[in-house]
Amino acid sequence: MLMRKITFFLIAVAALAFAAHASEFSASSGTTSVEPAVENSLSGLGVSTQDDSQTSWPVYYGFSEDGVVGYNVEISATEPNCTLYYRVRYPDPDGEWSEWMKYTDMLMFTEPGHYRIEAYAVAPGKSPSQTIAYEFVVMEITLNPTISVTHFEGEPGCCVEITESEPNSTIYYSIKYPNGDYSDLMVYDGTLVFNEPGIYRIEAYAIAPGKIQSETVSYEFAVEEQTSWPVYYGFSEDGVVGYNVEISATEPNCTLYYRVRYPDPDGEWSEWMEYTDMLMFTEIGRYRVEAYAAAPGKTPSQTIAYEFVVMPIVQPGDVNRDGIIGIEDVTTLIDIILYKSTTTPECDVNQDGEVTIADVTDLIDYILDHDHQ
Numbered sequence: 001m002l003m004r005k006i007t008f009f010l011i012a013v014a015a016l017a018f019a020a021h022a023s024e025f026s027a028s029s030g031t032t033s034v035e036p037a038v039e040n041s042l043s044g045l046g047v048s049t050q051d052d053s054q055t056s057w058p059v060y061y062g063f064s065e066d067g068v069v070g071y072n073v074e075i076s077a078t079e080p081n082c083t084l085y086y087r088v089r090y091p092d093p094d095g096e097w098s099e100w101m102k103y104t105d106m107l108m109f110t111e112p113g114h115y116r117i118e119a120y121a122v123a124p125g126k127s128p129s130q131t132i133a134y135e136f137v138v139m140e141i142t143l144n145p146t147i148s149v150t151h152f153e154g155e156p157g158c159c160v161e162i163t164e165s166e167p168n169s170t171i172y173y174s175i176k177y178p179n180g181d182y183s184d185l186m187v188y189d190g191t192l193v194f195n196e197p198g199i200y201r202i203e204a205y206a207i208a209p210g211k212i213q214s215e216t217v218s219y220e221f222a223v224e225e226q227t228s229w230p231v232y233y234g235f236s237e238d239g240v241v242g243y244n245v246e247i248s249a250t251e252p253n254c255t256l257y258y259r260v261r262y263p264d265p266d267g268e269w270s271e272w273m274e275y276t277d278m279l280m281f282t283e284i285g286r287y288r289v290e291a292y293a294a295a296p297g298k299t300p301s302q303t304i305a306y307e308f309v310v311m312p313i314v315q316p317g318d319v320n321r322d323g324i325i326g327i328e329d330v331t332t333l334i335d336i337i338l339y340k341s342t343t344t345p346e347c348d349v350n351q352d353g354e355v356t357i358a359d360v361t362d363l364i365d366y367i368l369d370h371d372h373q
């Protein structure tokens, strides 16, 4: 009886040892779990001695490959000249045992699920070995996450979003920076923003509960340098109603774009146009110009605004603004002064900053002087 107990113990240890070996392997690959199993024939009345007339039991070696859905099982005899037989219980929904088959080569399982294999060995002239069981799980792979990059309009930098492939999956990512350094592996927790110019690469994978990690997906993108903004030069010419605007780039090879908001009553923005030559504005009013520069391989500059006013030319004394200085201006000016109406720059004939009766006399003097000529 003591002998029998020892034998049973050895069988159990052997079976566990095989499984432990496989577990160790799977732990390093991080993809598969393996459960040891000892066949029922060892229990109860079925416990038997391993004697010279019985073939030694076979051993298992199971392994998975990184990033591959599947599990491979090798069955080996532990004495020469054996024939090995095995059967497989496939996972649900089939869940059925296969027929007993002769083992010739490594078994490969790719359908996700929990499997059980049983095998025994037969050596010539001996009784079959005990049947040894082996269980393992082929795990499903998590679907790949998706990396998307959005460039900011008119600004350097971009947003990177990583979208989970399936519910509750956790996304891990790392960043390769323009200088070649890698970040630590991080758990993705929302949009990433990159501003410094250079070439980046994001690598990411996902793990959903109860599944093996997805493949690693990567995305390379460039954060471009930004073009320097343009500058304005605006001027008017003496005696001319109008205003001229020149826009200049501050770095070579730029293309300049601009638009104009015309004064009221239009007050509308023009389309964006390519700037080629000096702009001239003659309609009276307040204008706003916006412009930006774009150099090849860079993001466009910031948009810079410029405002100016096209003023009417004031001819002191031409109170009614008909282009002539005459007696009508005198009567209009007198009315304005008498009725304290709103004055205009033309009313201040002597240019002393006030509109008084002195402007009327100066205006009359001016007319009389010029009538003589």
Ligand SMILES: [Ca+2]
Residues within 6 Å of the ligand: 317, 318, 319, 320, 321, 322, 323, 324, 325, 326, 328, 329
């Ligand atoms: Ca006039």
Ligand SMILES: [Ca+2]
Residues within 6 Å of the ligand: 347, 348, 349, 350, 351, 352, 353, 354, 355, 356, 358, 359
């Ligand atoms: Ca005056």
